[in-house]
Amino acid sequence: MINKYVKNASDLVSTHEATRNGFLEYALRKSKESVPYLDKAKAFKLILEQKTKQPKDILKLDEVLSSCYEAAGVSVKANKYLTDSDLKDILLEFIKEFLEPSGEQYIEELIYRYLLTSGDALGGRMRNLVGSIANEKLTRNIISQLQVLNISFEYYDKFSKTWLASKNYTIDQVPDIRAIKWILKSGGKRQLIYNLTVPIVKKNIDLVILNCHSEEITGKAFKEMISNPSNYELLGELKGGVDPAGADEHWKTANTALSRVRDNFKKHDIDIPLVFIGAAIEISMSKEIFSQYTTGQITNCANLTVENQLVNLCYWLVTQR
Amino acid sequence: MINKYVKNASDLVSTHEATRNGFLEYALRKSKESVPYLDKAKAFKLILEQKTKQPKDILKLDEVLSSCYEAAGVSVKANKYLTDSDLKDILLEFIKEFLEPSGEQYIEELIYRYLLTSGDALGGRMRNLVGSIANEKLTRNIISQLQVLNISFEYYDKFSKTWLASKNYTIDQVPDIRAIKWILKSGGKRQLIYNLTVPIVKKNIDLVILNCHSEEITGKAFKEMISNPSNYELLGELKGGVDPAGADEHWKTANTALSRVRDNFKKHDIDIPLVFIGAAIEISMSKEIFSQYTTGQITNCANLTVENQLVNLCYWLVTQR
DNA sequence: TAGACTCGAGTAG
DNA sequence: ACTACTCGAGTCT
Numbered sequence: 001m002i003n004k005y006v007k008n009a010s011d012l013v014s015t016h017e018a019t020r021n022g023f024l025e026y027a028l029r030k031s032k033e034s035v036p037y038l039d040k041a042k043a044f045k046l047i048l049e050q051k052t053k054q055p056k057d058i059l060k061l062d063e064v065l066s067s068c069y070e071a072a073g074v075s076v077k078a079n080k081y082l083t084d085s086d087l088k089d090i091l092l093e094f095i096k097e098f099l100e101p102s103g104e105q106y107i108e109e110l111i112y113r114y115l116l117t118s119g120d121a122l123g124g125r126m127r128n129l130v131g132s133i134a135n136e137k138l139t140r141n142i143i144s145q146l147q148v149l150n151i152s153f154e155y156y157d158k159f160s161k162t163w164l165a166s167k168n169y170t171i172d173q174v175p176d177i178r179a180i181k182w183i184l185k186s187g188g189k190r191q192l193i194y195n196l197t198v199p200i201v202k203k204n205i206d207l208v209i210l211n212c213h214s215e216e217i218t219g220k221a222f223k224e225m226i227s228n229p230s231n232y233e234l235l236g237e238l239k240g241g242v243d244p245a246g247a248d249e250h251w252k253t254a255n256t257a258l259s260r261v262r263d264n265f266k267k268h269d270i271d272i273p274l275v276f277i278g279a280a281i282e283i284s285m286s287k288e289i290f291s292q293y294t295t296g297q298i299t300n301c302a303n304l305t306v307e308n309q310l311v312n313l314c315y316w317l318v319t320q321r
Numbered sequence: 322m323i324n325k326y327v328k329n330a331s332d333l334v335s336t337h338e339a340t341r342n343g344f345l346e347y348a349l350r351k352s353k354e355s356v357p358y359l360d361k362a363k364a365f366k367l368i369l370e371q372k373t374k375q376p377k378d379i380l381k382l383d384e385v386l387s388s389c390y391e392a393a394g395v396s397v398k399a400n401k402y403l404t405d406s407d408l409k410d411i412l413l414e415f416i417k418e419f420l421e422p423s424g425e426q427y428i429e430e431l432i433y434r435y436l437l438t439s440g441d442a443l444g445g446r447m448r449n450l451v452g453s454i455a456n457e458k459l460t461r462n463i464i465s466q467l468q469v470l471n472i473s474f475e476y477y478d479k480f481s482k483t484w485l486a487s488k489n490y491t492i493d494q495v496p497d498i499r500a501i502k503w504i505l506k507s508g509g510k511r512q513l514i515y516n517l518t519v520p521i522v523k524k525n526i527d528l529v530i531l532n533c534h535s536e537e538i539t540g541k542a543f544k545e546m547i548s549n550p551s552n553y554e555l556l557g558e559l560k561g562g563v564d565p566a567g568a569d570e571h572w573k574t575a576n577t578a579l580s581r582v583r584d585n586f587k588k589h590d591i592d593i594p595l596v597f598i599g600a601a602i603e604i605s606m607s608k609e610i611f612s613q614y615t616t617g618q619i620t621n622c623a624n625l626t627v628e629n630q631l632v633n634l635c636y637w638l639v640t641q642r
Numbered sequence: 643t644a645g646a647c648t649c650g651a652g653t654a655g
Numbered sequence: 656a657c658t659a660c661t662c663g664a665g666t667c668t
Contacts, residue, residue, distance in 0.1 A: 016402070023399040024407055026663090030394040031415060031434075038433050073351035075651060077566065078344040081337070086345055094352060112359050113352075115433055117651095119440020120664085124652025127662035131653085134661095195660075197655060202605070204655065204660055218655090241662045245398065248646055250662070252577035253570060280662095282645070284523070347650090396664060438664095441651085445665025448649035452666085455648095516647075518668060525647055525668070539668095562649045569659055571649070601649095603658075 001293075002300050002316055005308040009290035012281045014244070018305035022242025022279065030126055037118045040067075041111055048107045055099035055106045059091065071114040075121065127241075134240020134279065134304060135194055136174045138207070141314040142192065143169065146182055149318065153182035156193075156217060163215075181213050188321060189213045190233065198235065199227045201264040203257065207236035207275070209317065229268040234317070235261050236275035240304060247280035251289070254278070258298065273299035273320075277313065322614075323621050323637055326629040330611035333602045335565070339626035343563025343600065351447055358439045361388075362432055369428045376420035376427045380412065389415075392435035396442065448562075455561020455600065455625060456515055457495045459528070462635040463513065464490065467503055470639065474503035477514075477538060484536075502534050509642060510534045511554065519556070520548045522585040524578065528557035528596070530638065550589040555638070556582050557596035561625060568601035572610070575599070579619065594620035598634065 006012060044067050052058055058068050069079060069087055072094035079087070102109040146153045146166070154163040156179035163181070164173075181191040191210040196217075198205050211233045214222050225231055237254040241247075258274050265272035274297070276289055281303050292298045300316060302309035327333060365388050373379055379389050390400060390408050393415035400408070423430040467474045467487070475484040477500035484502070485494075502512040512531040517538075519526050532554045535543050546552055558575040562568075579595050586593040595618070597610055602624050613619045621637060623630035 020402045020404070020407070023402045024411075027394045027399055027403075027411055028414070031419065034394065034434060034437055037437060038430070041433060073348045073355065077564065077651065078348055081341045081344045082348075083341070086341070090345075090348055093349070098352065109359070112362060112436055113355060115436035116355055116358060116440035116443055119437035119442075120444035120651050121440075122437055122651085123441035123444060123664060124650075124661085127651070127664095128653045129661085130663085131661035195655065197658090202658095204658085206660085239662085243398070243663050244644090245646070245665090246663055249574060249648095252574040255577045256573035284645075398664065441664050443664085444651060445648085445663080448651095448664070449666045450648085451650085452648035516667070518646090523645095525645090527647085560649085564650050565657095566652090566659065567650055570661095605658080 003302060003309060003312050005306065005312050006290070006293065006301060009286040010283070011306075011309070012286040012289055012301065012303050013283055014242075014247075014279065014281050014303060014305055018303075019242055019244060019280070022305070026126065026130065026242070029129065030122070033126060033129070034122060037115075037122050041115050041118060044114060045107065045111045048110060052107070055095045055102075055110075058095070058099075058110070067114060068110075070117045070121075071110050073113070073117060075117065130242075131240050132175065134238055135206075137240075137304065138238060138277070138310075138314070139174050139177050139180070140171065141310055142180065142318060143174075145311075145314045145318045146180075151182050151184075151318070153180055155180045161216075161218075179217055182318070184319065184321070186321070190318075192317070193217060196226065198232075198261070199223070200229050200232075200268070201260050203260060205235045205257070205261065206238040207234075207277075209233040209235075229265055229270050229272075232265070232270075232272055233320070234273045234275065234299070236277065238304070239276075239278040239280070242279050242305075244280055244282055247278070247282045248285050250280070251276075251278065251285040255288070262297065275300045275302075275313065275317075277302050277304050277310070279304040324623060324630060324633050326627065326633050327611070327614065327622060330607040331604070332627075332630070333607040333610055333622065333624050334604055335563075335568075335600065335602050335624060335626055339624075340563055340565060340601070343626070347447065347451065347563070350450065351443070354447060354450070355443060358436075358443050362436050362439060365435060366428065366432045369431060373428070376416045376423075376431075379416070379420075379431070388435060389431075391438045391442075392431050394434070394438060396438065451563075452561050453496065455559055456527075458561075458625065459559060459598070459631075459635070460495050460498050460501070461492065462631055463501060463639060464495075466632075466635045466639045467501075472503050472505075472639070474501055476501045482537075482539075500538055503639070505640065505642070507642070511639075513638070514538060517547065519553075519582070520544070521550050521553075521589070522581050524581060526556045526578070526582065527559040528555075528598075530554040530556075550586055550591050550593075553586070553591075553593055554641070555594045555596065555620070557598065559625070560597075560599040560601070563600050563626075565601055565603055568599070568603045569606050571601070572597075572599065572606040576609070583618065596621045596623075596634065596638075598623050598625050598631070600625040 072090050099106040153166045155177045157176050158178040179193040193208045196208045210231050216222050239250050293301050302313040393411050420427040474487045476498045478497050479499040500514040514529045517529045537543050560571050614622050623634040
């Protein structure tokens with residue numbers, strides 16, 4: 001019972017207010033993220049107006065053919081699995097079924113359908129963004145702890161692929177931080193890495209803390225380091241989504257992910273400490289999480305939207321042992 | 322090793338061809354499902370043209386206010402968590418940030434943004450549809466088995482909420498079938514129900530087979546019947562999605578769901594038979610599934626896109642014991 | 643009716 | 656290249 005703000009299962013449950021805040025922030029952000037999608041649609045429309053006089057003219061527009069596929073309902077993901085011949089057939093069917101019946105309005109029909117597909121794409125992008133924002137929230141809290149405890153640290157910038165000293169840190173760099181390393185008062189080394197593929201489980205783990213440092217976080221030497229289970233201090237799952245309807249769904253996923261880590265480290269006779277941090281926690285799953293916490297299957301847990309729990313967990317992450 | 326077409330983990334893996342077929346069917350269906358979303362957008366546009374002269378006029382349009390919220394990026398789901406005041410603020414911000422800067426084009430901007438949100442909604446609808454279609458595929462295969470084996474059955478129509486005799490069955494009723502009941506040659510009763518909330522686990526299970534019949538599948542008597550763990554013959558998870566990228570994600574979910582069933586029946590000293598049926602099975606997860614199959618943690622499994630495996634599993638579902 | 647189901651739109655290691 | 660991560664858009668019980 002390490003986290004003193006998690007005394008009961010119900011402490012973990014997200015409040016309605018937290019959920020509301022999440023959806024509110026989401027809506028505002030989505031409006032902003034829409035802009036490039038709209039710009040693309042408008043540019044696409046202009047090309048269609050200039051270069052086509054009738055639906056079947058789009059078949060000749062090589063430059064915007066992939067946009068036409070999107071209009072026909074093919075996502076970028078689906079596109080990969082279809083052959084050129086499949087795509088051509090879809091497009092022919094699309095022209096015949098939906099564009100030609102629209103008569104003069106075929107460009108409007110095409111653009112409207114393009115926007116439908118774009119909306120789904122935007123939704124996908126937003127989901128990734130929510131995940132990144134959760135990472136960033138955790139990063140800010142961890143760095144705050146390091147600063148408060150006056151522990152100097154280095155952070156790894158994912159673009160320059162270099163470690164920077166804590167004195168260079170500013171809050172606008174948070175999105176680019178892939179890893180953080182520091183040294184405990186006791187002399188122990190710590191290195192936190194996000195979204196690392198852990199060879200022991202052959203899966204990506206949201207949050208990994210190693211008990212050793214490395215200059216690179218790619219390459220052969222690093223690969224060797226992370227292949228040794230005794231170099232791991234802790235692993236964790238972080239779920240930043242706020243939707244209550246997704247809460248149990250994603251906890252089930254996290255639960256299997258954590259089980260895989262536990263089982264695979266156990267093969268090396270290691271009881272690896274695990275944590276779960278989630279923003280959407282409902283009553284029923286809170287009981288399962290708390291039960292795992294009580295029995296030690298997970299070592300710590302927190303609701304990402306409960307300040308005290310998060311701060312306490314970060315303090316512990318930074319200082320443990 | 323009940324399913325004679327599942328001899329190795331690799332037998333479970335989905336082929337590229339199956340994935341392609343899935344995405345192809347998906348794209349064609351999506352084009353058709355788009356129509357009502359486009360119609361709504363066009364109707365919305367007409368109202369805006371008739372009743373507004375400038376962006377802030379939309380605030381007075383009570384009839385289409387919820388459509389305006391959607392245009393501002395608020396999904397129906399998000400809407401539920403926001404207060405009227407939140408929504409009003411979002412709309413004001415939306416007008417100021419995105420509609421007013423568009424000048425004369427504010428209606429186009431509004432409709433384009435409405436379509437983006439609609440596209441995400443359509444995506445959600447499509448995901449549900451894929452799930453239903455998988456259910457229907459299973460239903461058709463089960464009924465075919467019953468017919469081939471000359472076992473008379475009754476099927477429960479979810480709208481009329483009544484049981485109909487097998488002689489009334491036609492293939493176009495498949496989408497409305499919630500349950501099927503039949504009697505084994507040995508005299509044993511069987512009743513299959515989809516998406517049943519099982520009191521023993523307090524969760525919905527995709528596929529449930531009981532060893533007893535009931536007149537209703539709601540109400541007190543039925544509730545009592547399904548509260549008795551010894552009335553269960555088998556439970557299963559069915560995953561109809563074809564996307565390889567979602568395969569492991571959804572298997573992790575299914576795995577926790579199956580574990581919950583197993584653990585909760587175990588509390589009543591029952592080793593309940595479990596099955597997993599999935600359309601998107603990748604190599605790594607196929608090994609986990611096959612391993613569970615070998616050790617008896619699951620009793621049967623099949624790839625929904627592999628005809629032999631599915632038929633064999635349905636034969637077994639229909640005739641077991 | 644609150645709760646938990648459907649699955650793929652993106653992304654990145 | 657390949658695998659598996661992000662999470663909420665719907666739906667139904």
